[in-house]
Amino acid sequence: VGKQRPKILDCTIRDGGLVNNWDFTEDFVRNVYHSLNEAGVEYMEVGYKNSPELVDTNGAGPWRFCDDDLLKQVITEKKTTKLSALVDIGRVKEEDILPKSDSVIDLIRVACYLKDIDKGIALAQVFHELGYETSINIMAVSNALEYQLVEGLEKVNNSTIDIAYIVDSFGSLYNQDIQYLIDIFKKALPNKKLGIHTHNNLQLAFSNTLLGKNNGVTFLDSSLMGMGRAAGNCPTELLVGALKNPDYNLAPVLGLLEKEMIPLREKVEWGYTIPYAITGLLNEHPRSAMALRKSDDKDKYKDFYNQFMTVERH
């Protein structure tokens, strides 16, 4: 594989869609694509490519499904920035995915839990056969036993998958945890490229992403102003500004933030708040904190924390 320059994958539309139910206009997505391209960002994730028949659509905007005709209408001209889409195992019909030659998508990423790794690998290999770059994004690795993780990764190493992602689903991993996981991934996956996807519950998303970069991880996920589920992600603007890549250009990202993200930020909430810090500190899924933030008790931190501390819960 050899040493590769790190690449940024902006997942604003996909992970940020979890915040606003994928209610981005076509113009918004078009502007994001053009600005990321000007900024030199290598990949843009345009959404989930799940099959509408297999999910509870619940009024979701089109970027939850990424219909190929829609994508071609929005990204009329492919430039340097490649496109990616994420699928969940069990939520996509293989026949809904066109051959790469008929699609504007370059990379399909498969998200699964470790217990479903065989399904995840099988699905990713179908997309590989169709001509796509592929990745597998194993969620909630901090809740798996290490021997199970290593066994799963060894299967990935023997597959046709291009990239294996370290995913900090709960935003609960410290720098030393990420270092520990990188060492495991590197050892079990000598044939693969590595990626990292972080959440900002502990204000460690950028730091953990840079740690990955400094240790040979080459696919770095981020989003504009960190827009993503709950505490959000590593901010694209910090990666573009910090990485020593002469092709990167911060000004187009800043223009995009002021034009598109500031108005959006006034309508929906994402990013570090105390309830997300609490679930991060406790290595819990943020769903309870997300529910709290939508309730009248959104700033009742002490009661929220004490709920987790009661013995009955365990």
Add this chain to the structure above:
Amino acid sequence: VGKQRPKILDCTIRDGGLVNNWDFTEDFVRNVYHSLNEAGVEYMEVGYKNSPELVDTNGAGPWRFCDDDLLKQVITEKKTTKLSALVDIGRVKEEDILPKSDSVIDLIRVACYLKDIDKGIALAQVFHELGYETSINIMAVSNALEYQLVEGLEKVNNSTIDIAYIVDSFGSLYNQDIQYLIDIFKKALPNKKLGIHTHNNLQLAFSNTLLGKNNGVTFLDSSLMGMGRAAGNCPTELLVGALKNPDYNLAPVLGLLEKEMIPLREKVEWGYTIPYAITGLLNEHPRSAMALRKSDDKDKYKDFYNQFMTVERH
């Protein structure tokens, strides 16, 4: 010196005072003291102890001066949490500082630039003679030449000062920079305890502080919800929640945040915003970004950034 358990120094009133011109009520400060004490936080910085005659008071609240009678009125009963105050060289009259035995303050910290290190050491030694614990907080170390820093630190090592702080004044230091500075400080200061004071311009304040902790730095500055100048500091709630110290207790901190900090946050702004990220990325003082955030152009990121990129500036 030997291995010491890390201690948290909450500087909300002092560094947060830079945000609201030290306009905290006595009840607010009293509540902070009681909650930090319940939380097990070792130190609380109650403000600056500059002399009113030597600063442009500019309507500043009392925590910019920390009159001893006021402190005794607010902190009527000293509990486990110790008190600290910061002084700037040239802004404090030595005769305004009582002997330790007559004061509720335990630790006096002296802030200075490296060029004034001799003055800073002399002043701190006066406070040492008066019976206080003392620290020296050298600002803007990233803008000093290394041999000058080492010479200055060697003088500190030969002084009566207890603690030397690594201060990331501009919030521009990455994890590897902090590691580099820790190595320099440790080598030049074998007789001293070390402290770290971070800013969050690059969302690295917590990460940098933990890195310090993992490398033998024992005085860890933080503030409630990160309240501090510009992008703010390492959040106290994350340190109390993350450090493995059985005496720490997160619930009182959370109660304090919901009672005191949320209402305050609605009135004044601090914390990560894009202009602070820009000055952090560029290793610039945040003052231009602070001015921008107070103007109608507060979200004009691209123009703000481009100002720094023009050749004439250099």
